[in-house]
Amino acid sequence: MLKVNDIDVYYGHIHALKGVSLNVEEGEIVTLIGANGAGKTTLLNTLSGLLRPKNGTIEYMGKSIVGLPAQQIVRDGIIHVPEGRRVFAEMTVEENLLLGAFLRKDSQQVKKDLEKVYEIFPRLEERKKQQSGTLSGGEQQMLAIGRALMSKPKLLLLDEPSMGLAPILVQTIFEIIQEINNDGTTVLLVEQNAHMALSIADRGYVIETGKVVISGTSKELQESELVREAYLGGA
Amino acid sequence: MEWLQQIINGISLGSIYALIALGYTMVYGIIKLINFAHGEVFMIGAFTGFVAIVHFELSFVPALIIAMFTCSVVGVLIERIAYKRLRESTRIAALITAIGMSLFIQYLFIYFRGAEPEAYPQDVLPERTLDIFGVKVSMQALLILFISIVLMILLQFIVQKTKIGRAMRAVSYDKDAARLMGINVDNTISATFAIGSALAGAAGVIFGIYYTKIDPLMGLIPGLKAFVAAVLGGIGIIPGAMVGGFILGIVETLVSAAGFSLFRDAAAFIILILILLFRPAGIFGKNTKEKV
Numbered sequence A: 001m002l003k004v005n006d007i008d009v010y011y012g013h014i015h016a017l018k019g020v021s022l023n024v025e026e027g028e029i030v031t032l033i034g035a036n037g038a039g040k041t042t043l044l045n046t047l048s049g050l051l052r053p054k055n056g057t058i059e060y061m062g063k064s065i066v067g068l069p070a071q072q073i074v075r076d077g078i079i080h081v082p083e084g085r086r087v088f089a090e091m092t093v094e095e096n097l098l099l100g101a102f103l104r105k106d107s108q109q110v111k112k113d114l115e116k117v118y119e120i121f122p123r124l125e126e127r128k129k130q131q132s133g134t135l136s137g138g139e140q141q142m143l144a145i146g147r148a149l150m151s152k153p154k155l156l157l158l159d160e161p162s163m164g165l166a167p168i169l170v171q172t173i174f175e176i177i178q179e180i181n182n183d184g185t186t187v188l189l190v191e192q193n194a195h196m197a198l199s200i201a202d203r204g205y206v207i208e209t210g211k212v213v214i215s216g217t218s219k220e221l222q223e224s225e226l227v228r229e230a231y232l233g234g235a
Numbered sequence B: 001m002e003w004l005q006q007i008i009n010g011i012s013l014g015s016i017y018a019l020i021a022l023g024y025t026m027v028y029g030i031i032k033l034i035n036f037a038h039g040e041v042f043m044i045g046a047f048t049g050f051v052a053i054v055h056f057e058l059s060f061v062p063a064l065i066i067a068m069f070t071c072s073v074v075g076v077l078i079e080r081i082a083y084k085r086l087r088e089s090t091r092i093a094a095l096i097t098a099i100g101m102s103l104f105i106q107y108l109f110i111y112f113r114g115a116e117p118e119a120y121p122q123d124v125l126p127e128r129t130l131d132i133f134g135v136k137v138s139m140q141a142l143l144i145l146f147i148s149i150v151l152m153i154l155l156q157f158i159v160q161k162t163k164i165g166r167a168m169r170a171v172s173y174d175k176d177a178a179r180l181m182g183i184n185v186d187n188t189i190s191a192t193f194a195i196g197s198a199l200a201g202a203a204g205v206i207f208g209i210y211y212t213k214i215d216p217l218m219g220l221i222p223g224l225k226a227f228v229a230a231v232l233g234g235i236g237i238i239p240g241a242m243v244g245g246f247i248l249g250i251v252e253t254l255v256s257a258a259g260f261s262l263f264r265d266a267a268a269f270i271i272l273i274l275i276l277l278f279r280p281a282g283i284f285g286k287n288t289k290e291k292v
Ligand SMILES: Nc1ncnc2c1ncn2[C@@H]1O[C@H](COP(=O)(O)OP(=O)(O)OP(=O)(O)O)[C@@H](O)[C@H]1O
Pocket: A011, A014, A016, A034, A035, A036, A037, A038, A039, A040, A041, A042, A043, A083, A192
């Protein structure tokens, strides 16, 4: 579904991604693990068209998406839940969700999908008229994911959905990610919480200072020396 | 009763400031730029309305619509030609460009048609005085107020209830997050310029009818005052621009009614200084809310 081949991304002179390659097959959950500053967010921003790689190719469903404007990439079904949720704080919960459906013309189906999102996240329905900025961190994460679902993702990019959440909530969010995947959405999940991420992912990549250092099935990664020491607390 | 009449006059004058101030505040809200060429858009609106009424013999409403449309095109062109490429540059570079744009339009206009003023015909709107419970109110003042309020309600509707309005708000809060929703940021910024400029165009026609005299440099003072109104209400905040405009109009009218007509123009700038000293975020602004 997605083939990233040898991309380099720069911020001015900072070489943030150095020849990164990765692929995601339809129906999978693939996780990207790495420490602070490894380049995870940079990779997702490149996939969603906010950044442009200097070299390398990105193919999505058989065609190149390098250089496409972000709105075209959204239209093609790559939906990015950014780091730190980035909900529109001064707009209501429902307005945020409707923004997720910005490009859609099928207003009947949008209504149904809104109901579906409220079913998945009953909290959001209770708070639909509330300003999003006043939601708790966990609720904002639900909103960010709900908003992405409103865009009808084929490939969902999630940037650290567990960040700043209590363990019980992390559990809930990860269960929901799994459900979304079961419903047919492919997921690329960026996480620092390697333990949780590998528990739901089919495969994973580990990225360090802009390079993929190891990849494999979740099982292989859970058993690898490097991953255990650096990312699973050495257990 | 004398005072009541003055306040009504002040409100109509204020509605002109409010219409112009809305464009300043919307543009500031979305790209954080004080568009100093906005006063010139207002001037172009006044001249377009003049040509429509005098040369094409159109009545008020079609002239107003043509002026609004022309100004929205001019506003979009200004943004695309001068400001777009400066989006990532420093604020001061953009500000200087805006001032340059303002002067450029003024003198381009003078170059092609000369600097002499033009007089709006007197009979565009019915010029009668109504007597409402002993208060003498000019019909023009009421009509002007009515039209401005219709336009402001329309604007609120667009911003709050329509898709393009939602996109405008999203882009003004967080451009990258808006991109991730599939919003075309460039087009949304253009739409903001189009709408803000259309309102300035309407203000130009209304100004011409109210004050009858128009000239290529007429945008300067009302432009600055509308800017003060926008700051007074809280720059970037749409209801703020409306309220700021009305307050400024009323204050000015009362100052001249009290016999200090020489200080009329100074009043606006005294307000600006006071607001910057004591409440820089404006009436509606929350004090220093920083994005995380
Ligand atoms: N806008 C920017 N300008 C300059 N350098 C940047 C910018 N954004 C990121 N970087 C640099 O690029 C590198 C990768 O950053 P990135 O945000 O992709 O890391 P990350 O893996 O997402 O980290 P975290 O887990 O902390 O979110 C870092 O060294 C960072 O300092």
